[in-house]
Amino acid sequence: MPLRRPSPLVLTNALQALVDAFLLLLAWGLAFWLRFNLDMPEEFQHVALVTAPVCVLGYALGLGLLRVHRQVWDFIGLPDLRQLAIGVLLGAVLTSFGVLMLRLTNFPRSVMLLHPVLALVLLGAVRAAWRTAAEHPGAVRSGRRPLVVVGSLQDASGALRALKGSSQWDPVAIVSPLRAEVGRALQSVRVAGSVGELPQVCEFVHAQSVLVASPPGSAERREALMLAADAGITLLHMPRADQWLSPQPEGARQVELDDLLGRDPVALDVGSLAEMFSGQTVLVTGAGGSIGSELCRQIARFGAGRLVCVDLSEYGIYELEQELRQAHPQMDAVYYTCNVREVERLRAIACEHQPTVVFHAAAYKHVPLMEDHNAIEALRTNVAGTVHAARAAAACGARRFVMISTDKAVNPTNVMGASKRLAELMVQAIAAQEPGTEFVSVRFGNVLGSSGSVVPLFTRQIARGGPVTVTHPEIVRYFMTIPEAAQLVLQAGLMGRSGQIFVLDMGEPVKIVELARMLIRLSGKTEDDVPITFTGLRPGEKLYEELLADDETTEPTPHPKLRIAKTGGPLPEVGEVLGWLEEAGAHPAPTEVRAWLRRRVPEFTPAAEGSGRDPGPREHVAHQLQPDQGVVQLHQPLLQRHR
Structure with missing residues (x-):
């Protein structure tokens, strides 16, 4: 041998x-x-x-x-x-x-x-x-591409350690936001200039790639994006902590839009969530949608014993089935095509599987589409569908029911927002009737990359060569990523008590026109290549969204990014609301629907009356997640354009 x-x-x-x-x-x-x-x-x-x-x-x-x-x-x-x-x-x-x-x-x-x-x-x-x-240059630098690191010496030190021994990147210079650090060196890499001198430094060291080591939301990160886009430089960023733990961790990766939202991602109480879902049966309505499908992924990751996925879209539920079968072949999952407006069908599914937790993500959410011709559809899905899902959860003995709401439910100016506010009230009313189940609602802003959001729209417009259409130069929105939205729902479901409404501290709102400019530059183009045009506010749309209404206050939770909205006033009669929706007929007039909504949701001001106006400073300061913020600071766009 x-x-x-x-x-x-x-x-x-x-x-x-x-x-x-x-x-x-x-x-x-x-x-x-x-x-x-x-x-x-x-x-x-x-x-x-x-x-x-x-x-x-x-x-x-x-x-x-x-x-x-x-x-x-x-x-x-x-x-x-x-x-x-x-x-x-x-x-x-x-x-x-x-x-x-x-x-x-x-x-x-x-x-x-x-x-x-x-x-x-x-x-x-x-x-x-x-x-x-x-680490001798002759031993490792062959074939490596020069890389400039953006950040203070403290931020850059971690990036340089991570890049040691890299076969792809060779750090050759640092640009720091601190002028006093220029001329110093870290691990033999010299601080060659300030962030404003990034294009000149890259040209001097012959680098076409920049690694941003500064934390999310920092001014130098946003400035680097604008400067790098103007100079045709590729902007990279180190993976977040959760991405290092993925099966195939990345090295430096290209900057994505969610890296620039101005705050850290939501952190989960992983241990408690795993304990909550491990071996349990969980039901998700709207499972084929953007938020619902991400909820299913997260729940599967936490070891659910059985996942019951419900969605009206045959294609959506098919796509989800294919993905989860491949990613989690050991998980017991059941897939149903079902409309949440079919109360008996929904109740039968819930009682058959007896889920421990029910997440209700099924909803109509497109504001202009739901404003006139489909107003009654928004009510029957968003309001009646929520009641049916909540009652099905109570009937099958579920411990928790979590309804996904929106910031458009606050001082709503459109039918969609008013329908979600009424759905919140209905969940609170059912919570008072069903003490055996904990009913909570979760309210957050726009979700980057979800179906119907501005990011996919802008991306398609940029791919066609423009123009990119923005409704108003001053319109702003709160944004979060799809994984953040799903994680917020899970966290609220873990800690919520019956009848509570949770809101997320989403930082400062983002100006939509700045969002469009970022997407154009991240695509490697300029506004000369892809122009931006303003089309005017759409029906039911307002310039600013809030997370809390005028008569609401908040109280903290153990989670630093979550607060509880405290609401007042009488709750609607569930039977009366469902009765009117059933009697309204197949095609009620939109004005009749809005008038009925005004009586059920007093804070609802239809766009026809408000003309899509700016809600005004009174409503801006209603955002009480950070009480020390003034109105002027709150209106500042997150991403300032640097020239």
Whole structure:
């Protein structure tokens, strides 16, 4: 049988062990030599030789107990050197005991103090030299692309450590927002200028890519985007913490729009959520939609025992089935095509599977489409459908029911927003009737990339060469990502008490025209290539959205990004509302629908009366998530254009 050749890793480990043993012996000899002023008597040479094996054995035990041999010298760092120092100290103690046990009467004890110092210096030096050789430009820079890092020295340090040993990127310069840092260096990479000088620095070092190390929402991040787009430079960003944990973690990746929203992503209470969903049956309505499908992905990730997916769209539920079967083949999932307006069908599905938690994401959400010709459809789906889902949850004994609402439900000026506000009130009314189930609502703003949102629309318009259509130059909206929206719903479902409405601290609103400019620049084009045109406010649309109505206050929750909206006033009679919707007929006049809504939702001001006006400062300051924000600050667009 032929002998197997040892692997390169085994050979490297053996070589490093021999180097350590040699250096320990060298330090042992040097300690004796220094003890006798560089002229060691012959009799002590014999003592040094006799005790040398004890030295190697003692230090081998000390370093072995600290697992120093597991260190990879190519990436040695301060934690490894601290571990080495403790191992040397332990080895010195063991060696001292070994020498004392030999009972050598003429052994110089000062050697025991000199040797660990010399051993630490030599062992540390050879490791530093090894890493220096591994990182030598001639060894690793072949084929690597030059990269400029944007951020302060503190921010850039983590990015530079992550890029060490990269086969793709070669950090050649740093641009810092702090003028005092210009001219300094970090890990041999010089701070070549400020953020405003980014194009000039990139040209000087021949770099076509920029890595943004600054935190989300920082001014230099937004400035870098604009400057990089103007100069035709690719902007990159390090993955977020959750992406490092993915099955195939990325390195530096291209900047995406959700990186620039001005706040950190929502953080989940992962342990409690896993406990809540693990092994449980969960039902999701609207499962084929943008938010519903992301909810299903998150719930599957937390180990649900059975996932019941309900959606009116055959194609949507088919796409979800294909995705979840591939991603989670071990999960028991059931897929239904069902309209939430069919109360008996919905109740039968819920009672068959008896879910522990029900998430209600089914809704009509397109404001202009629901304003006139489809107003009654918005009410029958958003209001009656919510009542049917909530009652089905109570009938099957679900512990929690979570309804997804919207910031358009606050001081609504359109039928869609008023229908969602009425749905919130209906959920609170049912919560008072059904104490066995916890009923909560979750209210958030626009979702980046969801069906019907501005981002897919702008993307299609840019692909066609424009123009990009924005309704008004001053219109602003709160934004969040699809995963954030789903995670917020899960978190609220975990901590909510019956009848509560949750709102998310979404930071500052984003100006839609700035959003359009960002998308144009991220596509590698300019506004000369793709113009922006203003079309005027659509029916039911207003310039500013709020998260809290005028008569509401908030109270904090254990989650830093979630607050509870406290509402007042009488709740509607559920039976009366459903009765009117049934009696309204197939085609009631939109004015009749709006008049009925005004009686049920007093804060509803139809656009026909308000003419899509700016809600005014009174409604702006209703956003109480950050009480110290003034009206002027709240109106500031998140993404200022830098020229």
